[in-house]
Amino acid sequence: MPELEGEHAFVGELVGDRAAAWDVSGELPLDLLHKLGARGLLCAEVPASFGGRGASSLESGEFTAYVGSLCSSLRSVMTSHGIVAHTVRRFGDRTQRRRFLAELTAGKIAGVGFSEPGAGSDLSAMQTRIEPDGDSFVVNGEKKWLTVARYADYLLVLGRHGDAAAAALIPKDTPGVQLTLVENPMGCRAAGHADVRFDNVRIPAEYVLGGGGQSMSMLFTTALSYGRMSIAWGCVGIIRACLQAAGTHAQNRSQAGVALAEHQLVRRHLAELFLAEQASTRVCEHASRRWDAAAPDMGVMAVLAKHTSATGAARSAATAVQLLGSAGAQDGHVVARAFRDAKLMELIEGSNEISQLILADHVLSVTG
Ligand SMILES: Cc1cc2nc3c(=O)[nH]c(=O)nc-3n(C[C@H](O)[C@H](O)[C@H](O)COP(=O)(O)OP(=O)(O)OC[C@H]3O[C@@H](n4cnc5c(N)ncnc54)[C@H](O)[C@@H]3O)c2cc1C
Known part of the structure; x- marks a missing residue:
């Protein structure tokens, strides 16, 4: 490391x-x-x-x-x-x-668009089309909540291509690309989310990865698995920030004549934060080792890691806000940010419910 x-x-x-x-x-x-x-x-x-x-x-x-x-x-x-x-x-x-x-790796910035107005958890409902036209490709569709769009040089757009799928790397300044920034997002407020329309966006064939004709499920699973690993580890970071803020505050703030840390119910909060940090870290480490070994269960381990860390982060952030009381109850404060940011991690890259469905499928496949 x-x-x-x-x-x-x-x-x-x-x-x-x-x-x-x-x-x-x-x-x-x-x-x-x-x-x-x-x-x-x-x-x-x-x-x-x-x-x-x-x-x-x-x-x-x-x-x-x-x-x-x-x-x-x-x-x-x-x-x-x-x-x-x-x-x-x-x-x-x-x-x-x-x-x-x-x-x-040299400074260009990129974001990725899967979600559409009618395709959130169910990406198979995607309507965006990436079709050949002469020696170029034309992209038509609408993507929702595209993170980084505001800062990006490239937008990677996933869409239909005949009966299969394609991924097109579109320079953001291409004619026909139209951004509408998401206003006042609940969390990750500076991540540059935007809804993006693609109206007859013409790109050279060399911007369509592998020339198109990909399996839709393979494309989604590959892209989402990386995202799940990254979010899982990011949530470990949220939990660590909450643990640090809570531990410091519990020792520095006194009520009823003693430090908060002397109250048993406050100590329980600290123990719960530590448990979440350790459990999430260990599950993420395991998933990363499976990923590095390209193990057959790397995809399901990424889901397990993301679910464990995202739920752990949402719970830990709520605990930290509780422990800090009014001291953390302000926009921008580390635990207030954690509270809003962590909740959104339970929705994306497969919501809690979608993760549970995938984990249940795994259980059925190994116990059948
Ligand atoms: C902060 C943030 C960043 C994002 N960044 C991106 C990005 O960069 N690129 C991108 O493409 N998208 C992005 N999104 C969109 C995100 O991927 C979707 O919000 C997510 O896939 C969920 O889709 P949805 O919001 O349409 O919810 P829905 O799919 O409508 O789900 C609503 C609720 O119903 C539940 N539900 C849905 N289907 C089922 C089912 N079969 N069984 C049980 N429960 C179900 C869900 O779990 C959820 O609780 C982002 C969203 C947010 C909030």
């Missing part, structure tokens, strides 16, 4: 104490994203042969947790950008991998 561990200080210094202000203003500084991107830190698992940092999932996970402990909006940018890089690695041809991974 040494190489990325050295980057903690770099990111820590860049972020400083500004995450609260970004949460309130709803915007991240673009130059900061470019600095991180140009060091390959927004998609650290891209191999060195393609210009990346070549980090394992475990190394990248611990780094993601650190960023998640500082600012979930920034971590969301890492997750989305990382999904794009992972999808390019898996579905791009040799020329596309060389070109786009070099750009994604």
Whole structure:
């Protein structure tokens, strides 16, 4: 882990104490994203042969947790950008991998669009079309809540292609791409979410990964699995931030003549936070090891990790807000941000319910 561990200080210094202000203003500084991107830190698992940092999932996970402990909006940018890089690695041809991974590790920023007005949990209802027309492709459709869209150079759009699927990397300034920023999101407020319309957007064939004709379920599973790993580790970071804030406050604030930490019911909160942090970390470590080994159960372990960490983060953030009382009950405060950010992690990359359905399918497949 040494190489990325050295980057903690770099990111820590860049972020400083500004995450609260970004949460309130709803915007991240673009130059900061470019600095991180140009060091390959927004998609650290891209191999060195393609210009990346070549980090394992475990190394990248611990780094993601650190960023998640500082600012979930920034971590969301890492997750989305990382999904794009992972999808390019898996579905791009040799020329596309060389070109786009070099750009994604040199400062260009990217986000990914799956969700549509009629396709949330059920992505098979997707209507966006990516169809060949002469020597180019034309994209028509509408994507919802696309993280990073505000800052992105590229939008990776997943759509229908004949009876199959395709993933197109669309430069955001292409004519026909129209963004509407999501106003006042409940959490991850500075992550640059937008709804995006694509009206007859014409792109050269070399921007469609592998030329199209992909299996829709393979495309979704590949992209979402990376996102689940990243969110899982990001939620470990949220829990760690809550643990730190709660532990410090419990020792520094006194009520009824003693530190809060002397009250048994407050100590129970601290124990619960520690339990959540340890359980989520261990499950994430296990999932990352399975991912690094390309084990057959890597996909289901990613779901297990995401579900454990997201539910752990939502519960831990509520506990931390409770423990801090009015001291944490303000926009921008680390536990207030955690409370809003963590709740949204229970909705995305497969909601709690969708995760439970996948885990139940796994149980049935191994007990049948
Ligand atoms: C902060 C944030 C960032 C996002 N970023 C992106 C992004 O970058 N790219 C992108 O494409 N999308 C993004 N999204 C959209 C996100 O992927 C969807 O919100 C998510 O897939 C859930 O879809 P939905 O909101 O339409 O909810 P729905 O699918 O309508 O679900 C609503 C509720 O019904 C439940 N439900 C649905 N189906 C079932 C079922 N079969 N069984 C049981 N319960 C069910 C769900 O669990 C949920 O509780 C983002 C959303 C948020 C909030």
